[in-house]
Amino acid sequence: MSTSGFDSYRPPEPAGRRRRKGRRRAGPSRGGGDGSREMPVVPDAEFGSYYGRPVVKAPPWETDVAAYLFLGGLAAGSGLLAAGAQLTGREALRRSTRLAAITAAGLGAGALVRDLGRPERFLNMLRTVKLTSPMSVGSWILAGFSTCAGVAAADEVDRATGSRLPLGRLRGLLRGAGSAAGLGAGMLAPPLAAYTAVLLSDTAVPTWNEAREELPFVFVSSASLAAGGLAMMTTPVAQAGPARVLAVVGAAGDLVATEVLERRMDETVVETLYQGRPGRYLQVSKVLVAAGGVGALLAGRWRAAGALSGAALLTASALTRLGYFEAGLTSAKDPKYTVEPQKRRLAERRRRGITDDSITTVE
Amino acid sequence: MGQLFGPTNPAVDAGWQHTHPRKGFFTDTSVCIGCKACEVACKEWNHVPSDPDPQLLGSSYDNTGGLGANTWRHVAFVEQDAERIARARRSGRALVDLGMPSVGPPPGRGTAGASAPGGGADGSAAGGAGGSTGGADDYGGLHDAARLGPPVSTGVPGDGPIDTTPPDTPEFRWLMSSDVCKHCTHAGCLDACPTGALFRTEFGSVVVQDDVCNGCGTCVAACPFGVIERRSDGTAAPGERGPQQGPTREGGIAQKCTLCYDRLTDGQQPACAQTCPTESIRFGNHEELVATARERVAELHARGMTEARLYGANQNDGVGGTGSVFLLLDEPETYGLPPDPRVPTADLPQMFSRAGWAAAGMLATAALAFLGRRR
Ligand code: SF4
Numbered sequence: 001m002s003t004s005g006f007d008s009y010r011p012p013e014p015a016g017r018r019r020r021k022g023r024r025r026a027g028p029s030r031g032g033g034d035g036s037r038e039m040p041v042v043p044d045a046e047f048g049s050y051y052g053r054p055v056v057k058a059p060p061w062e063t064d065v066a067a068y069l070f071l072g073g074l075a076a077g078s079g080l081l082a083a084g085a086q087l088t089g090r091e092a093l094r095r096s097t098r099l100a101a102i103t104a105a106g107l108g109a110g111a112l113v114r115d116l117g118r119p120e121r122f123l124n125m126l127r128t129v130k131l132t133s134p135m136s137v138g139s140w141i142l143a144g145f146s147t148c149a150g151v152a153a154a155d156e157v158d159r160a161t162g163s164r165l166p167l168g169r170l171r172g173l174l175r176g177a178g179s180a181a182g183l184g185a186g187m188l189a190p191p192l193a194a195y196t197a198v199l200l201s202d203t204a205v206p207t208w209n210e211a212r213e214e215l216p217f218v219f220v221s222s223a224s225l226a227a228g229g230l231a232m233m234t235t236p237v238a239q240a241g242p243a244r245v246l247a248v249v250g251a252a253g254d255l256v257a258t259e260v261l262e263r264r265m266d267e268t269v270v271e272t273l274y275q276g277r278p279g280r281y282l283q284v285s286k287v288l289v290a291a292g293g294v295g296a297l298l299a300g301r302w303r304a305a306g307a308l309s310g311a312a313l314l315t316a317s318a319l320t321r322l323g324y325f326e327a328g329l330t331s332a333k334d335p336k337y338t339v340e341p342q343k344r345r346l347a348e349r350r351r352r353g354i355t356d357d358s359i360t361t362v363e
Numbered sequence: 364m365g366q367l368f369g370p371t372n373p374a375v376d377a378g379w380q381h382t383h384p385r386k387g388f389f390t391d392t393s394v395c396i397g398c399k400a401c402e403v404a405c406k407e408w409n410h411v412p413s414d415p416d417p418q419l420l421g422s423s424y425d426n427t428g429g430l431g432a433n434t435w436r437h438v439a440f441v442e443q444d445a446e447r448i449a450r451a452r453r454s455g456r457a458l459v460d461l462g463m464p465s466v467g468p469p470p471g472r473g474t475a476g477a478s479a480p481g482g483g484a485d486g487s488a489a490g491g492a493g494g495s496t497g498g499a500d501d502y503g504g505l506h507d508a509a510r511l512g513p514p515v516s517t518g519v520p521g522d523g524p525i526d527t528t529p530p531d532t533p534e535f536r537w538l539m540s541s542d543v544c545k546h547c548t549h550a551g552c553l554d555a556c557p558t559g560a561l562f563r564t565e566f567g568s569v570v571v572q573d574d575v576c577n578g579c580g581t582c583v584a585a586c587p588f589g590v591i592e593r594r595s596d597g598t599a600a601p602g603e604r605g606p607q608q609g610p611t612r613e614g615g616i617a618q619k620c621t622l623c624y625d626r627l628t629d630g631q632q633p634a635c636a637q638t639c640p641t642e643s644i645r646f647g648n649h650e651e652l653v654a655t656a657r658e659r660v661a662e663l664h665a666r667g668m669t670e671a672r673l674y675g676a677n678q679n680d681g682v683g684g685t686g687s688v689f690l691l692l693d694e695p696e697t698y699g700l701p702p703d704p705r706v707p708t709a710d711l712p713q714m715f716s717r718a719g720w721a722a723a724g725m726l727a728t729a730a731l732a733f734l735g736r737r738r
């Protein structure tokens with residue numbers, strides 16, 4: 001290191017300065033300032049940032065979008081149950097789930113539109129079909145599902161009101177269309193439940209992107225247990241059997257997928273799933289999933305206990321979505337979650353001898 | 364649908380039939396003097412509104428903060444002490460030691476002798492050899508910010524005008540870098556946009572169509588560099604906004620650098636490049652700029668500045684190379700750039716396939732739930 005006679009005049013470096021820049025120091029400085037010496041084998045275990053400012057940007061999404069994740073999943077699960085109920089002749093279950101599907105889909109779509117920067121242009125979502133855009137694919141899925149669920153629900157309302165809708169001879173048409181639409185909604189339901197995971201993961205937001213392998217499984221499980229839970233609350237136990245099965249399997253899947261996700265996620269980024277408000281949401285959600293799942297399994301045949309378990313599951317699903325949503329936003333706001341994993345994976349590739357794919361080059 | 368990752372010509376990949384050369388920027392931060400002329404020229408030309416909430420950020424001379432809807436060029440200021448300078452050199456050196464092709468001096472060779480002041484052999488250094496501080500150590504006279512500014516006084520009477528610019532010394536340096544949209548070969552923003560508002564121009568750049576974007580914000584999260592942002596809709600509570608400002612232009616939609624698409628179609632260069640007094644920002648054919656950038660980094664290495672490195676010049680990187688190439692003097696993250704960006708869409712096929720399995724599982728579960736027990 002170069003020294004000069006003036007060094008002694010400089011005040012000692014203030015201790016707080018580095019912290020302000022969001023830097024963690026591993027040890028005392030090493031010499032070799034001319035850069036010509038050998039690089040130490042162990043890379044610096046610290047990360048630099050530009051005044052602690054974010055590297056990537058969190059999307060400008062409000063809680064509306066988290067609400068949509070929940071409602072969309074609930075709609076999907078309900079649509080699936082409705083199709084099954086329709087095919088197996090469970091009238092009460094079909095009624096409650098069809099109505100749940102359209103209500104949740106409608107509210108969810110409303111939340112999505114409200115979150116746009118230019119809500120009056122929401123139809124632009126269907127301006128093109130773009131397979132590289134999960135938002136585009138999802139918009140088409142949601143539009144298709146909502147249309148089907150809407151027709152099925154109209155049919156259901158007409159039946160429930162004792163054919164009192166002024167339809168005349170169109171009633172027969174509605175019955176046929178309602179059945180076809182109910183099955184259509186059932187086919188579109190699983191993609192509707194799963195695509196939101198891709199929507200989140202296909203971003204540079206560290207937590208969401210890191211979770212890309214497991215998040216679809218968490219989300220379909222969450223959708224299943226939510227819809228199963230709601231059906232347990234709204235349907236007589238005699239017909240709610242399939243809803244209970246869906247809820248229990250969903251709960252088990254949720255817990256397993258979450259466990260795998262947390263184990264495989266980058267050691268730094270996974271913090272965002274434990275810390276702060278999102279951490280608490282996810283923690284409570286796990287407890288509720290377990291409780292609701294066990295409740296549905298053991299006591300689901302009693303209406304009150306079943307309804308209580310259902311409520312627990314429904315709440316759990318909402319908290320899961322909110323938790324992952326907010327954890328992602330947190331991870332985008334702290335540069336450490338972007339820089340540290342990237343440096344690690346770069347170093348790992350270099351260790352394996354891959355040196356030709358770095359964005360930084362000297363050639 | 365084009366290619367999702369790997370080397371390609373983005374304009375051809377997007378379906379342009381003719382062969383326009385790809386255009387881009389080369390931002391050589393070693394000659395940036397931090398005048399922010401680029402920020403200003405960009406705002407003026409593109410009618411980018413002022414920051415609704417200007418603040419003194421306490422980060423050297425940077426009160427802009429970072430790129431965003433209302434900042435399409437951003438000049439970063441980093442103050443570094445001797446230790447940080449040494450660390451930057453080591454990390455640059457390490458890139459060479461990794462076995463990457465390099466033209467720098469062989470490891471272990473002293474660098475003091477290479478510190479011929481001035482230089483300007485690359486033709487970019489407009490001012491020439493003004494700023495030698497003596498060449499007694501390997502930093503003297505090397506830093507181009509000093510070189511291109513008014514001559515730094517050596518303290519010798521009659522040596523020229525007395526200048527108050529703080530010189531770059533072994534103990535201190537100032538990094539300045541003008542950041543901009545990278546106009547990625549594989550642009551996350553463009554891939555993720557559901558409306559088709561973002562499109563690839565014939566010059567290989569990425570541009571938002573203001574009348575199509577509905578402000579869904581998908582692109583914001585999909586950019587690995589944190590560049591594009593949704594402009595706030597301009598409605599603000601009374602008192603929050605200065606009296607001189609009307610409603611925000613293009614509020615509620617995504618905004619970012621357009622590589623001055625309007626100017627390009629008229630055969631002009633982007634406003635920032637035209638205004639840059641030191642030619643730190645250069646505009647031109649992407650291929651030629653990358654070649655220039657390589658020469659420049661080789662030259663700096665030859666002169667002992669092993670901290671110099673290119674950012675975005677590698678078409679094998681996670682975004683297929685960038686249209687805006689940078690020469691940096693420290694690790695990318697020091698400037699707020701991601702060290703190993705990867706376009707999220709590169710993994711999209713796997714993500715969709717995982718989602719497909721998950722959806723199939725859900726369908727199967729429901730089928731079992733209904734068929735398993737007929738009751
Ligand atoms: S840097 Fe970001 S905004 Fe610019 S082209 Fe790449 S992905 Fe899009």
Ligand code: SF4
Binds near residue numbers: 559576579593
């Ligand atoms: S905000 Fe506009 S440009 Fe960005 S993804 Fe949505 S529609 Fe496309």
